[in-house]
Amino acid sequence: MLGGGGGGQGGSGQELRAADSAANKREFVVNVESSSSNRHSLNLRNSAFFIPPPPLTITTAHPEERGRWETVVLAYKTLGVVFGGLVTSPLYVYPSMPLKSPTEQDYLGIYSIMFWTLTLIGVVKYTSIALKADDQGEGGTFALYSLLCRNMNIGILSSKQAQTNSSLSHSVLHGSTENKSRLGIFFERSIVARRVLLFIAMLGTCMLIGDGILTPAISGSEALFADLGHFNRSSIQIAFLLTIYPSLVLTYAGQTAYLIKNPNDHDDGFYKFIPTTIYWPIFIIATLAAVVASQSLISATFSVIKQSVVLDYFPKIKVVHTSSNKEGEVYSPEVNCILMILCVAVILIFGDGKDIGNAFGVVVSLVMLITTILLTLVMIMIWRTPPWLVAIYFFIFFTMEGVYASAVLSKIPEGGWIPFAISFILAFIMFGWFYGRQKKIEYELTHKIDLGRLGILLSEPGIQRVPGFCFFYTNIQDGLTPILGHYIKNMKSLHTVTIFTTLRYLLVPKVAAHERIVVNKLGLEGVYGCVIQYGYADSLNLEGDDFLSQVTDSLQLCIQNCSGCVTSDHEEVQEEISTFEEAKLAGVVHIRGKTRFYIGNNCGWFERSMLAFYEFLHSNCRSALPALGVPLPQRIEVGMLYEA
Structure with a gap:
């Protein structure tokens, strides 16, 4: 026709x-x-x-070195966009715990868990390791999968064997098998392993999008990595290490000290430990902070969907670049509208904050666990990290996050099923698009002129x-x-x-x-x-x-x-x-x-x-x-x- x-x-x-x-x-x-x-x-x-020329040596939109003041300004901006959700966690952490007649030892134990979780997952895993595993300036679970595909021949869609412009060695992708790890060779030769890897990446992406739906009420730390495309590594590290981390540690310490003296105030532990003279100013600031807290995961949702669209694993949508010099700063009006509708629906159906909190806990735990698995593969197949270091990393974080995940899975009947339902719908869309694109590419490559x-x-x-x-x-x-x-x-x-x-x-x-x-x-x-x-x-x-x-x-x-x-x-x-x-x-x-x-x-x-x-x-x-x-x-x- x-x-x-x-x-x-x-x-x-x-x-x-x-x-x-x-x-x-x-x-x-x-x-x-x-x-x-x-x-x-x-x-x-x-x-x-007719072939494009060899890869142009053009300065990318993500230069490693920025001006000192520009980095400081970006670090300031991350306080609202990247960490807006994480810094509001003291508002709901203690109230969400089902504590009955808690003792001083209970509160000290809870504070110890929060301190080491922030230190190990926030400082060590994300700030020190995950931020270095960017894919051309992008972060998140699907960026890790894209990074693996760019440097190893483990992609599924042959039309998207993208050109490698990152700082990683081009020889890793096109070198002989002698330069590749045994695990990398296994993934290249096993279509089943590649499909399992794609499924894990899709699950992490769908969970993160589900997080963006739930986050207007609650928040999580995965945004620290997923929002990397909106800023840069140095600005996020500076903001987290110099302001966010010490502030949270001190805030939780203050809450814990107050609750030790007033053990029955845990249902409203944040507002009651504020001095009376500054109660209302802090209340207004906390309320405004909660309003903008969702920005971190919403921005991360825009980023991961844009990555999926570029790699042809998601239907084409409108993506608006909000910056003229940073490719990762994106906005999608269509995704924003869908997030709004689903967020309102979740609040109307599950008005109880505890149910939404249970759903949020499932999302965060599973996404962090998936990030740990993909980071381990990056260490082995791309970075070629010594095996003993990989083993230490995997054992510590997989064990810790596995315990968290197993704990929150018991909350599935109490609202934890929400992210699974959302993720199933999104995964079905991604798989349906992937399946059709794969069939179309196979036909075109077979019948090309x-x-x-x-x-x-x-x-x-x-x-x-x-x-x-x-x-x-x-x-x-x-x-x-x-x-x-x-x-x-x-x-x-x-x-x-x-x-x-x-x-x-x-x-x-x-x-x-x-x-x-x-x-x-x-x-x-x-x-x-x-x-x-x-x-x-x-x-x-x-x-x-x-x-x-x-x-x-x-x-x-x-x-x-x-x-x-x-x-x-x-x-x-x-x-x-x-x-x-x-x-x-x-x-x-x-x-x-x-x-x-x-x-x-x-x-x-x-x-x-x-x-x-x-x-x-x-x-x-x-x-x-x-x-x-x-x-x-x-x-x-x-x-x-x-x-x-």
């Missing part, structure tokens, strides 16, 4: 890799030596397809080259989308100038104008390749003559440089350039694909139900392509059914 309108085949962040070939085709690439340099060189080389096949299609009788300038969007690695063959067979034509275009998302704020467009010849008459690179703060607008002029200028430069290396008649070059101008005058069109699954009778009930659910998600989510600003009269949408 053909029609105007939106929808799209292709994807932001897609990256095409080189295919080896002896074909004598030429590529024009601008190699950028550094982001701060304007020097560039032209590199002509043999290529079998290579240059040889494209040449055969164009040489068939009845196929005509119609006047016009066409941008045909594709995202298949080392090939062209199957929609191209479907289009040529049914339309019996291809435009005289056809540019197969791929959008490449880079983790930088903006891509310089001279780096944005990469073009090359594909060796067939009137057929070219183009990669458009853009950053998260770029306004990607393909409307108007400016974009068209940039592409044609790049193509002309490519042809002229190719003619200098290959024996070619100058008149032929001029003729090819004039063909561009004629095609532009004939009209410009942007062709994108929209695919659906054809579910035949040979599919089982499970495959039928999962693909039907995927189609529902796909038809109600945003397009994989960003808003390109292409005028409606220039859009053509090509529909195709993929046989399941």
Whole structure:
């Protein structure tokens, strides 16, 4: 089916890799030596397809070293966004405990547990270890999974074997098995182990999102790691070690000292130990702090969902970058609205704060336990930490958090089932999307069109080259989308100038104008390749003559440089350039694909139900392509059914 309108085949962040070939085709690439340099060189080389240039050496949005004052300002901001929930914990910790006739030993024991939990989990695990396991500045459970996938070949979706721009060694990913740990080799060879790892990462992500729903009433420390993308490592460490940790230790000590003298006041232990003269000011401050406490986990929810979308494990949603120089600061209006609705529903259904507290305890314990497991894998497979250190880390934290988790699991009938229900719904959405994407990628890689096949299609009788300038969007690695063959067979034509275009998302704020467009010849008459690179703060607008002029200028430069290396008649070059101008005058069109699954009778009930659910998600989510600003009269949408 053909029609105007939106929808799209292709994807932001897609990256095409080189295919080896002896074909004598030429590529024009601008190699950028550094982001701060304007020097560039032209590199002509043999290529079998249109490929993005080698990884650009561009300063990322997460520099390790910031100005001293900037770090201090960020540390101040973390007090509300990252630690807003953690610092309000004295309001409800003692009141939530079912204490009956507590003694001095009981209170000292409780304080001892809180002190060592804050010290070991807060200071040692998260501040000293977990913050170093960031994935290009992002934190959280799914960032740990992404970090493992980037540095080891353990991903599930082959289309998302993302380029590694982190400080970790590139040789870890592409080195021989001799440089890899035995555990890493095991995960690479075992599809079952990789699926279990994906399930654990999904469970942790869903639990954290559930935490974001429950947190407007209560809070947890996982935000310290999950909110890393909104700030940086140094600012979070400074804020926690110099202000949050000592403040909480002293506050709990003061509460405990008061309750030892007044053992029956534990139900309202925070407000009663405040001196009468400053009671109301503290009450107002505490109330305002409780109002903003949810910001930490809500921000973390935005981050983990954005990570899931980038890795193609979650349906496409609108993600707004709220900072022009920090890629991790994001906001999603759709997720924010859903969180609001679910939060209100939880409060209306379970008005008792104890039930919500029980649900929150289950979430926090399980998420911390999952983080410990994933951090252990990072230590073994990526950091190559000495085994005895890994064993000490795993034994201490898995035992501690395992005890906490087993204790709160007894609260499942008393509200603890809420996060499991929320996590099951979210996990079902993630798995349904993952299953459909995996099936679609398998089909596309099996039926992709290579240059040889494209040449055969164009040489068939009845196929005509119609006047016009066409941008045909594709995202298949080392090939062209199957929609191209479907289009040529049914339309019996291809435009005289056809540019197969791929959008490449880079983790930088903006891509310089001279780096944005990469073009090359594909060796067939009137057929070219183009990669458009853009950053998260770029306004990607393909409307108007400016974009068209940039592409044609790049193509002309490519042809002229190719003619200098290959024996070619100058008149032929001029003729090819004039063909561009004629095609532009004939009209410009942007062709994108929209695919659906054809579910035949040979599919089982499970495959039928999962693909039907995927189609529902796909038809109600945003397009994989960003808003390109292409005028409606220039859009053509090509529909195709993929046989399941």
